[in-house]
Amino acid sequence: MAVNEAITALETLLGERCVRSKSDLDLHGRSESHFPLAPPDAVAYPETTQEVAQIVQICAQHRVPVIGWGTGTSLEGQAQAFLGGVCVDFSRMNAVVAINTEDMDVQVQPGLTREALNNELRATGLFFPVDPGANASLGGMASTRASGTTAVRYGTMRDNVMGLEVVTSDGRIIRTGTRARKSSSGYDLTGLFVGAEGTLGLITELTLRLHGQPEAISAAVCAFDDVGGAVSAVMDTIQMGLPMARIELMDVASVRAVNSYSNMALPEKPHLLLEFHGSDSGVAECSEVFGEIAQGHGGSGFDWATRAEDRNALWTMRHNAYYAILAARPGARAVVTDICVPISKLAQAVEETADDLAANGVQGPILGHVGDGNFHAILLIDADNATEVKAAEAASARMVERALALGGTATGEHGIGIGKLGYMIAEHGQAWNMMGAIKSALDPQNIMNPGKLVPPRN
Amino acid sequence: MAVNEAITALETLLGERCVRSKSDLDLHGRSESHFPLAPPDAVAYPETTQEVAQIVQICAQHRVPVIGWGTGTSLEGQAQAFLGGVCVDFSRMNAVVAINTEDMDVQVQPGLTREALNNELRATGLFFPVDPGANASLGGMASTRASGTTAVRYGTMRDNVMGLEVVTSDGRIIRTGTRARKSSSGYDLTGLFVGAEGTLGLITELTLRLHGQPEAISAAVCAFDDVGGAVSAVMDTIQMGLPMARIELMDVASVRAVNSYSNMALPEKPHLLLEFHGSDSGVAECSEVFGEIAQGHGGSGFDWATRAEDRNALWTMRHNAYYAILAARPGARAVVTDICVPISKLAQAVEETADDLAANGVQGPILGHVGDGNFHAILLIDADNATEVKAAEAASARMVERALALGGTATGEHGIGIGKLGYMIAEHGQAWNMMGAIKSALDPQNIMNPGKLVPPRN
Ligand SMILES: Cc1cc2nc3c(=O)[nH]c(=O)nc-3n(C[C@H](O)[C@H](O)[C@H](O)COP(=O)(O)OP(=O)(O)OC[C@H]3O[C@@H](n4cnc5c(N)ncnc54)[C@H](O)[C@@H]3O)c2cc1C
Ligand SMILES: Cc1cc2nc3c(=O)[nH]c(=O)nc-3n(C[C@H](O)[C@H](O)[C@H](O)COP(=O)(O)OP(=O)(O)OC[C@H]3O[C@@H](n4cnc5c(N)ncnc54)[C@H](O)[C@@H]3O)c2cc1C
Numbered sequence: 001m002a003v004n005e006a007i008t009a010l011e012t013l014l015g016e017r018c019v020r021s022k023s024d025l026d027l028h029g030r031s032e033s034h035f036p037l038a039p040p041d042a043v044a045y046p047e048t049t050q051e052v053a054q055i056v057q058i059c060a061q062h063r064v065p066v067i068g069w070g071t072g073t074s075l076e077g078q079a080q081a082f083l084g085g086v087c088v089d090f091s092r093m094n095a096v097v098a099i100n101t102e103d104m105d106v107q108v109q110p111g112l113t114r115e116a117l118n119n120e121l122r123a124t125g126l127f128f129p130v131d132p133g134a135n136a137s138l139g140g141m142a143s144t145r146a147s148g149t150t151a152v153r154y155g156t157m158r159d160n161v162m163g164l165e166v167v168t169s170d171g172r173i174i175r176t177g178t179r180a181r182k183s184s185s186g187y188d189l190t191g192l193f194v195g196a197e198g199t200l201g202l203i204t205e206l207t208l209r210l211h212g213q214p215e216a217i218s219a220a221v222c223a224f225d226d227v228g229g230a231v232s233a234v235m236d237t238i239q240m241g242l243p244m245a246r247i248e249l250m251d252v253a254s255v256r257a258v259n260s261y262s263n264m265a266l267p268e269k270p271h272l273l274l275e276f277h278g279s280d281s282g283v284a285e286c287s288e289v290f291g292e293i294a295q296g297h298g299g300s301g302f303d304w305a306t307r308a309e310d311r312n313a314l315w316t317m318r319h320n321a322y323y324a325i326l327a328a329r330p331g332a333r334a335v336v337t338d339i340c341v342p343i344s345k346l347a348q349a350v351e352e353t354a355d356d357l358a359a360n361g362v363q364g365p366i367l368g369h370v371g372d373g374n375f376h377a378i379l380l381i382d383a384d385n386a387t388e389v390k391a392a393e394a395a396s397a398r399m400v401e402r403a404l405a406l407g408g409t410a411t412g413e414h415g416i417g418i419g420k421l422g423y424m425i426a427e428h429g430q431a432w433n434m435m436g437a438i439k440s441a442l443d444p445q446n447i448m449n450p451g452k453l454v455p456p457r458n
Numbered sequence: 459m460a461v462n463e464a465i466t467a468l469e470t471l472l473g474e475r476c477v478r479s480k481s482d483l484d485l486h487g488r489s490e491s492h493f494p495l496a497p498p499d500a501v502a503y504p505e506t507t508q509e510v511a512q513i514v515q516i517c518a519q520h521r522v523p524v525i526g527w528g529t530g531t532s533l534e535g536q537a538q539a540f541l542g543g544v545c546v547d548f549s550r551m552n553a554v555v556a557i558n559t560e561d562m563d564v565q566v567q568p569g570l571t572r573e574a575l576n577n578e579l580r581a582t583g584l585f586f587p588v589d590p591g592a593n594a595s596l597g598g599m600a601s602t603r604a605s606g607t608t609a610v611r612y613g614t615m616r617d618n619v620m621g622l623e624v625v626t627s628d629g630r631i632i633r634t635g636t637r638a639r640k641s642s643s644g645y646d647l648t649g650l651f652v653g654a655e656g657t658l659g660l661i662t663e664l665t666l667r668l669h670g671q672p673e674a675i676s677a678a679v680c681a682f683d684d685v686g687g688a689v690s691a692v693m694d695t696i697q698m699g700l701p702m703a704r705i706e707l708m709d710v711a712s713v714r715a716v717n718s719y720s721n722m723a724l725p726e727k728p729h730l731l732l733e734f735h736g737s738d739s740g741v742a743e744c745s746e747v748f749g750e751i752a753q754g755h756g757g758s759g760f761d762w763a764t765r766a767e768d769r770n771a772l773w774t775m776r777h778n779a780y781y782a783i784l785a786a787r788p789g790a791r792a793v794v795t796d797i798c799v800p801i802s803k804l805a806q807a808v809e810e811t812a813d814d815l816a817a818n819g820v821q822g823p824i825l826g827h828v829g830d831g832n833f834h835a836i837l838l839i840d841a842d843n844a845t846e847v848k849a850a851e852a853a854s855a856r857m858v859e860r861a862l863a864l865g866g867t868a869t870g871e872h873g874i875g876i877g878k879l880g881y882m883i884a885e886h887g888q889a890w891n892m893m894g895a896i897k898s899a900l901d902p903q904n905i906m907n908p909g910k911l912v913p914p915r916n
Contacts, residue, residue, distance in 0.1 A: 102697060102802035145642040156640050158649070159617070174889040179865035180798040181830045182614050184603040184653055184873040185885055186911055187893045191616070191649035195642055212699040239560060241670040282740075340638040344560035372639045407637035415642040427643055431632040434900065435645045441899030442892065453644055 003084060006062040007042045010086065013054055017045040017092070028087040032134075033075045033419065034333040034383055040067060040081035047092045049165060049173060049204040056202065057171030059086055059447055067449050068198035070140025071113065073132075075336045076417030078144065078197045082451050088202060090139055096120050097205065104210045105162060105179055110139025110203045117208075126210040129154035132413070133319040139203045144415040145195030149318065152238075152371030153245040153277065154211055156413070161194050165205035169443035179207060192438070197415055198449040200442050214245075214277035218287055219311045222299045223269040227251055227354060227366070229297040230270045231347040234370045236293045238343050242286055244371055246275035246315075251354070253328075253365035254321055261324030262317040267301060272370075273318055275311070325365045325378045332380040335392040337364075339403035340374040340412030349406055353377055353399055362395045374412030400426070416453045424455070461542060464520040465500045468544065471512055475503040475550070486545045490592075491533045491877065492791040492841055498525060498539035505550045507623060507631055507662040514660065515629030517544055517905055525907050526656040528598025529571065531590075533794045534875030536602060536655045540909050546660060548597055554578050555663060562668045563620060563637055568597025568661045575666075584668040587612035590871070591777040597661045602873040603653030607776065610696075610829030611703040611735065612669055614871065619652050623663035627901035637665060650896070655873055656907040658900050672703075672735035676745055677769045680757045681727040685709055685812060685824070687755040688728045689805040692828045694751045696801050700744055702829055704733035704773075709812070711786075711823035712779055719782030720775040725759060730828075731776055733769070783823045783836045790838040793850040795822075796878075797861035798832035798870030807864055811835055811857055820853045832870030858884070874911045882913070 010018040019025075020042050029039030041064075046052045059066045065085025072079050081087060090111030097107035101124050108117060115135045117128050132141060132148040140146075142164070147156035154160065163177025176189040193200060224230040230249055237244060250258065250271045259266055274290065276283045291302060305311045317324075326334060341349045350366060357364045357377060368375025377399065379392040400410040400423045410423040424432045436455040439446075446457050468476040477483075478500050487497030499522075504510045517524045523543025530537050539545060548569030555565035559582050566575060573593045575586050590599060590606040598604075600622070605614035612618065621635025634647040651658060682688040685707070692705055708716065708729045717724055732748065734741045749760060763769045775782075784792060799807045808824060815822045815835060826833025835857065837850040858868040858881045868881040882890045894913040897904075904915050 100800070100802070102693075103800040104697070105800070145646075147640055147642075151640060158640075158646065168888075168892070172888055174887065174892060176886075176889055178862075178867045178885070179800045180832075180861075180867045180870065181801070182605055182609060182616075182798060182832065182870055183867035184605075184796075184869045184871050185867050185878070186653070186874055186882060186890065187896060188603075188616065188646075188649045188653055189889055189892060191646045192896075195644070195646055235560075239562070338642075340640060342558070342561040342563070342637045343639070344558070374638075374640065403638075404636075409636045409638045409641035409643050411642045412638065412640055413642050416644055420643070424644060427636070428634075429632065430626075430630055431634055431647055432644070434626070434632060434647060437899045438645060438650075438896055441895045 002062040003041045003064050006058050006064040006086065009058045010042060010044055010055060013051065013058070014044055019043045028069055028072065028089065029080055030072065031077050031080050032073055033077065033336055034381060035077040035080060035419070038080040038082045040087035041084045043087045043089050045089050045092050049167065052088065052167045052202055052204050053171045053173050055086065055088060056167050056169065060170055060445060063445055063447060065450050066202070066447055068139065068143065068202050070111065070137030071135065073134035073136050074140060074144055074417065075414045076419035078415060078417035078452060082418065090137060093204065099124060101126060103179060105207055106210055107205060107207050108138055109205060111137050113137050114141065121210065125213050127213050128208055129211050130157055130160055133322070138206055138208065142194050142203055142206055143197050145413070147369065147413045149246040149248055149369060151369060152247055153243060157194055158191060160209045161190055161206055162209055163207040164190055164193055164203050166193055166201040166203055168201045169445065169448050177207060195415065197417065197453050199439055199453050200448060216280045216283040217275060217277055217311065218283045219275040219305045219314055220287070221266065221303050221314065222272050222274070222294050223267050223301040224272065225269065225298045227270045227350055228347055229299065230272050231350055231370060233272065233294045233297040233299060235343055235346060237290060238371060242289055243278065244274060245277040246273065247371035248273040248318055249368055249370040249375060250321065251366040254325060254367045257324040257328040257365060258317050258321050261327050262320060264317055273314060321367055322378065329363065329380045331382065333383045335379040335381060335396055336414065337377045337379065337396050337399050338411045338414040339399050339408055340372060341403050341406045341408030343373045345406040345408065346370060346373050349402060350375060352402055356398055357395055360391055360395055362391055364395065372412060373408065418452060460520040461499045461522050464516050464522045464544065467516045468500060468502055468513060471509065471516070472502055477501045486527055486530065486547065487538055488530065489535050489538050490531050491535065491794055492839060493535040493538060493877070496538040496540045498545035499542045501545045501547050503547050503550050507625065510546065510625045510660055510662050511629045511631050513544065513546060514625050514627065518628055518903060521903055521905060523905055523908050524660070526597065526601065526660050528569065528595025529593065531592035531594050532598065532602055532875065533872045534877035536873055536875035536910060540876065548595060551662065557582060559584060561637060563665055564668055565663060565665050566596055567663060569595050571595055572599065579668065583671050585671050586666055587669050588615055588618055591780070596664055596666065600652050600661055600664055601655050603871070605827065605871045607704045607706055607827060609827060610705055611701060616649060616652055618667045619648055619664055620667055621665035622648055622651055622661050624651055624659040624661055626659045627903065627906050635665060653873065655875065655911050657897055657911050658906060674738045674741040675733060675735055675769065676741045677733040677763045677772055679724065679761050679772065680730050680752050681725050681759040682730065683727065683756045685728045685808055686805055687757070688730050689808050689828060691730065691752045691755040691757055693801055693804060695748060696829060700747055701736065702732060703735040704731065705829035706731040706776055707826055707828040707833060708779065709824040712783060712825045715782040715786040715823060716775050716779050719785050720778055722775060731772060779825055780836065783838070787821065787838045789840065791841045793837040793839055793854050794872065795835045795837065795854050795857050796869045796872040797857050797866055798830060799861050799864045799866030801831045803864040803866065804828060804831050807860060808833060810860055814856055815853055818849060818853055820849055822853065830870060831866065876910060
């Protein structure tokens with residue numbers, strides 16, 4: 001079989017860094033979300049761009065699927081090998097290549113995680129802001145166009161990737177972008193690979209934009225009587241142009257879950273979690289203005305965390321919310337929703353979603369990056385109970401319909417993989433076929449992460 | 459001939475809005491830069507997206523080139539009809555479709571100019587920041603990925619276009635993006651059309667991000683003894699993270715030109731032109747900090763303009779600088795250069811450029827958006843003097859080599875057209891072929907603005 005020939009060639013190339021043990025295959029066939037196990041035929045651990053190019057050349061020769069793997073935290077089955085093939089695990093390509101403090105940019109290998117990068121940057125006064133909660137790899141984050149709690153201030157991966165080195169589907173090595181802050185030089189290939197989920201090529205190096213560590217940081221939690229009040233406060237804040245660094249919503253069910261999982265004692269009410277970055281006086285001014293806005297919408301019980309330990313505890317709690325919610329129903333798996341709407345429609349979208357879930361008996365705590373208009377309902381299911389799975393999937397579909405009707409998108413940050421494929425026509429119409437045409441042009445053999453994101457090839 | 463058949467069909471469709479008068483053809487065959495006249499065979503003035511689709515269908519049927527036209531201010535021959543064909547002039551599609559103040563976005567037709575948009579927005583408290591000096595169309599600005607004086611604060615068209623309606627090469631109408639602030643839903647087609655110079659389709663509607671009009675604005679000019687001092691001040695400012703809204707450089711030759719053209723009396727020294735946006739106190743604080751930085755690099759003669767009239771006079775002078783420089787040598791045309799480098803290399807790039815021009819006897823005042831690392835030398839030539847033209851082109855090529863060697867780009871904001879085609883391999887290598895593959899996939903007949911941006915089709 002083609003795949004066996006490819007693996008033989010890979011073993012020659014990589015020796016022990018081409019692995020076929022069941023445990024390793026299973027590890028690379030799993031998803032954090034509800035998709036079934038789908039292991040690759042082999043896992044390759046390259047150490048250089050040149051090796052990545054050779055791996056892809058071998059797979060291209062044998063028409064074997066190639067699936068990139070960062071840390072495997074993506075939530076739509078993006079990194080799973082539903083059609084088998086070779087998983088390229090970037091964990092050994094995790095170096096910081098160059099830090100350019102004067103230009104506030106950094107070149108990194110794709111397997112580096114965002115936490116490891118920020119550890120390296122600590123002494124420079126700079127940091128990389130994109131924060132998807134999970135300690136994901138920068139190559140994976142670029143590939144899903146990740147964002148997270150800080151996008152409201154610093155943007156998403158789209159805004160923070162300046163350039164890439166990519167191995168294309170025929171095993172060539174190309175570079176996109178430059179270290180200049182802007183360019184009008186041809187098609188924005190960097191932007192095309194960001195969010196492409198490894199379907200157009202493998203990222204082997206990234207140039208990332210850095211930001212100055214703020215002089216002052218202050219974080220807070222604030223309770224509201226209802227989700228509507230919390231969301232209205234967010235809308236006012238955004239419309240006033242108050243420079244929030246983070247502004248997160250947790251509904252009552254999410255609060256209950258984190259209280260129990262992270263040993264907190266937040267009042268059982270909807271909460272906003274906030275953070276301000278700036279000068280001492282700027283942060284103080286913003287906090288005051290936000291306090292007034294919140295009060296106007298029934299906000300209460302402000303709790304400011306100015307010490308770094310308290311802030312860390314707060315955001316660790318938030319980052320663990322997904323696991324806290326899963327733990328609220330032992331044995332459950334999650335259908336993770338991820339809609340994003342224009343900010344003026346946020347209250348409507350959240351409230352209609354909550355009502356819909358309640359009316360349909362779907363357990364789905366809501367939380368999200370509401371400063372961007374982006375929120376998740378984590379729909380808890382017993383994966384073996386077909387009725388539950390169906391009810392959750394139907395609720396998820398209604399959320400997407402609602403988001404699209406309000407001018408929004410099916411996925412604010414998690415991407416398509418196979419989980420959101422079914423919504424692509426509704427969101428993009430003919431433009432989805434254009435994505436397919438690009439895919440066919442750049443990967444004519446359909447070996448790069450096949451079955452994901454684009455229309456199925458005939 | 460195919461083109462005549464196409465025009466007959468267009469006349470049936472558009473009546474008097476399909477024009478073949480010599481004056482109109484010549485008007486649409488001209489460039490603001492040094493490229494020779496290259497008129498289209500006809501100019502079409504559509505009024506609806508539907509008409510644009512029909513125009514493209516007709517041209518596709520007869521394999522006739524289709525070239526979009528906004529206001530024709532692009533500087534690399536992008537809008538000229540070097541291979542003939544039909545120019546689609548968007549001046550009658552210039553409506554504001556919807557202003558969404560709550561979401562701070564706006565939907566517009568492509569022929570609307572940025573000044574007209576900002577007039578419409580005046581009462582809303584919002585504005586559209588991208589400012590290429592020329593009163594360009596928003597469709598043209600998106601197509602060249604334009605930026606200008608305010609990109610250092612508000613980003614380029616890449617950052618401010620949220621979604622598009624596009625007529626593709628086969629005359630279908632697609633939509634890209636949504637009104638949500640972010641999305642991970644598939645390939646970033648919006649980003650692909652931004653900067654594509656009409657080679658992949660015609661933009662018939664844009665959704666643009668708006669920004670709040672600042673509470674306070676203050677602008678200033680400041681003289682320096684040498685360009686090195688001015689540029690060092692810029693570098694320090696950027697590296698400190700001081701939130702400049704504009705920071706522009708003019709060298710001595712540029713200052714002389716604007717003094718005479720705009721009747722100013724600036725000291726004959728290199729100057730920085732600056733603007734701060736923010737709260738009253740924020741602007742005051744920034745101005746003070748900048749003052750200290752500038753003094754440290756020999757800055758002097760600060761002149762603050764807080765009244766709107768004085769600021770307008772200042773920026774009108776800056777926006778007319780191109781014409782002022784042209785007027786400095788009557789009858790001359792310009793080879794406009796547009797390199798952009800990482801900020802740490804800016805002083806080196808500017809100084810080496812100035813030395814090179816002096817050494818080679820090329821007259822080329824330097825000015826630019828130095829906060830982004832982007833600057834222009836406007837190389838003045840007698841277009842009939844082959845020696846001069848050659849010397850200017852060689853100097854331009856050396857500037858690009860210099861920029862690429864420093865990690866920069868051949869064009870920060872003007873784009874490729876035909877003028878920068880010769881640098882694409884040096885900047886992009888194999889990635890330029892990838893652009894060609896995308897073009898072939900999306901425009902297999904090569905009718906959308908052929909001959910521009912991508913590698914010549916075999
Ligand atoms: C608890 C939890 C919270 C989360 N919160 C957020 C959040 O707030 N915001 C958010 O955006 N996401 C969030 N996610 C989702 C996930 O963290 C992101 O999708 C992340 O970007 C995935 O990174 P990864 O390194 O794990 O990529 P993987 O899952 O390994 O891969 C993701 C995709 O990228 C491809 N890929 C990986 N590396 C490369 C490469 N070098 N070249 C080409 N393709 C490659 C893979 O093939 C796959 O298609 C969360 C996930 C969890 C489990
Ligand atoms: C004095 C002066 C100063 C300038 N300063 C700057 C500056 O600071 N920054 C900057 O970025 N640029 C600057 N420019 C260049 C120019 O203004 C920009 O390139 C601008 O974006 C061009 O817009 P336009 O409407 O004139 O487009 P056009 O010149 O009409 O067209 C530009 C390109 O876009 C295509 N096009 C036009 N409309 C559409 C559409 N609806 N759909 C698809 N394709 C279309 C055309 O075919 C062409 O390829 C300057 C020019 C001048 C003359």
